[in-house]
Amino acid sequence: MVPAMKRCLTFFLCANAVLAQAQYDILLKGGHLIDPRNRISAVRDVAIRGGFVAAVAPSIPAAQARKVIDVTGLYVTPGLIDLHAHVFSGSNGNMLAGGHTSIFPDNFALRAGVTTVVDAGSSGRHNFAEFKRTVIDRARTRVLVLLNIGGKGMTGGADEQNVADMDAKAAADLAIANRDTIVGIKVAHYRGPDWVPVERGVEAGALANIPVMIDFGEFRPERPFQDLVLKKLRPGDIYTHCFYVPVPMLDGSGKLLPYLFDARKRGVIFDVGHGGAAFEFRQAVPSVKQGFPPDSISTDVHSGSLNAGMKDQLNVMSKFLNMGMTLDHVVLRSTWNPARIIHREQIGHLTVGALADISVLRIERGKYAFVDSYGARMDGTQRLTGELTIASGKVVFDLNGMTRDNWDRLGNYMPQGEPYWDGTRGGARPMPLPKQ
Numbered sequence: 001m002v003p004a005m006k007r008c009l010t011f012f013l014c015a016n017a018v019l020a021q022a023q024y025d026i027l028l029k030g031g032h033l034i035d036p037r038n039r040i041s042a043v044r045d046v047a048i049r050g051g052f053v054a055a056v057a058p059s060i061p062a063a064q065a066r067k068v069i070d071v072t073g074l075y076v077t078p079g080l081i082d083l084h085a086h087v088f089s090g091s092n093g094n095m096l097a098g099g100h101t102s103i104f105p106d107n108f109a110l111r112a113g114v115t116t117v118v119d120a121g122s123s124g125r126h127n128f129a130e131f132k133r134t135v136i137d138r139a140r141t142r143v144l145v146l147l148n149i150g151g152k153g154m155t156g157g158a159d160e161q162n163v164a165d166m167d168a169k170a171a172a173d174l175a176i177a178n179r180d181t182i183v184g185i186k187v188a189h190y191r192g193p194d195w196v197p198v199e200r201g202v203e204a205g206a207l208a209n210i211p212v213m214i215d216f217g218e219f220r221p222e223r224p225f226q227d228l229v230l231k232k233l234r235p236g237d238i239y240t241h242c243f244y245v246p247v248p249m250l251d252g253s254g255k256l257l258p259y260l261f262d263a264r265k266r267g268v269i270f271d272v273g274h275g276g277a278a279f280e281f282r283q284a285v286p287s288v289k290q291g292f293p294p295d296s297i298s299t300d301v302h303s304g305s306l307n308a309g310m311k312d313q314l315n316v317m318s319k320f321l322n323m324g325m326t327l328d329h330v331v332l333r334s335t336w337n338p339a340r341i342i343h344r345e346q347i348g349h350l351t352v353g354a355l356a357d358i359s360v361l362r363i364e365r366g367k368y369a370f371v372d373s374y375g376a377r378m379d380g381t382q383r384l385t386g387e388l389t390i391a392s393g394k395v396v397f398d399l400n401g402m403t404r405d406n407w408d409r410l411g412n413y414m415p416q417g418e419p420y421w422d423g424t425r426g427g428a429r430p431m432p433l434p435k436q
């Protein structure tokens, strides 16, 4: 206790003295900060004020904050960004392939440290407005959008094969009119032998100057995967589901095929997009071990993958930890890399002045196991859990109540004032992204 406080006559006066000095709303104290954009992986205190990161330093005095949270032994990272999620089912029953449906983002994201999700093509230009009204404008999670080149988005049926409704100019115009939300174009689930959906998607991306994400759909000899990543995609375009078994990755002796490195050198992005059917250890483990880790780690979350091998962002990140990647590298691929991929460099880092989207993670050590999309198992010794999630400076998830007071010190308390769910109830919305 500082000498000035010892001289206080009552607790009330002491509290006032502290508040008078407090310049920060929240201080995360003693954690190991991983901020790949700023090349920090070290013990750092992080202070928040008014929804933004106000200070980052080896030691910030506790007296300077109204709320001090001891995060010693935990990892403090930028709020995680899930580059491939599904959060719009639509009133007309849009369904992903296999009958799985989208989930409201707050129902899974915040509790896994994710503060931003990128919806990968659930909506198209005919129902984007409905998506915005019913989900994006109501969620506590920040939702950005890859607009499906198909007009109706992921209906799970014949609409997704209807090339007549894949209008590059109209998709680009909608993206340009909604630059704050639409960050790219999605092409998915196509079964035909031609390149039309890919070409329309790339055309829309070029018109709006945004990246295109490809889910290649059915793999067909008429349109080889190698041509997709070596010829059709532009630098900065994204192939999702990169560890899906039909992707030609390994030769007969289990060695990585050299063209993958050529594609990466061209600037094509390889995203995980785990999902319900698109992540197999027999592709992922050799790829990581032979020097071809993913550029971004994402979930492809929907009601199917959520309850199967994928589970959540932290579970997918844990798989890569147990394959031998460092936590720093895993965090990079879940924060700063996805931010750059979607051209949103205001997020994914904790530079002073940045929005205070923050995850506090724990590495648990013990005997764990992980399951892929086929159902194959991989044993592991560590697992990431989400302890605390802060979005736009507000606590939105707190696993062990580390920000709260003990019940038996609160007297005859009543559920009034600032409710526990303050950060997540209706009306609390992500702050707009600052101009970059």
Ligand SMILES: [Zn+2]
Pocket (backbone or CB within 6 Å): 084, 085, 086, 120, 275, 300
């Ligand atoms: Zn998907």
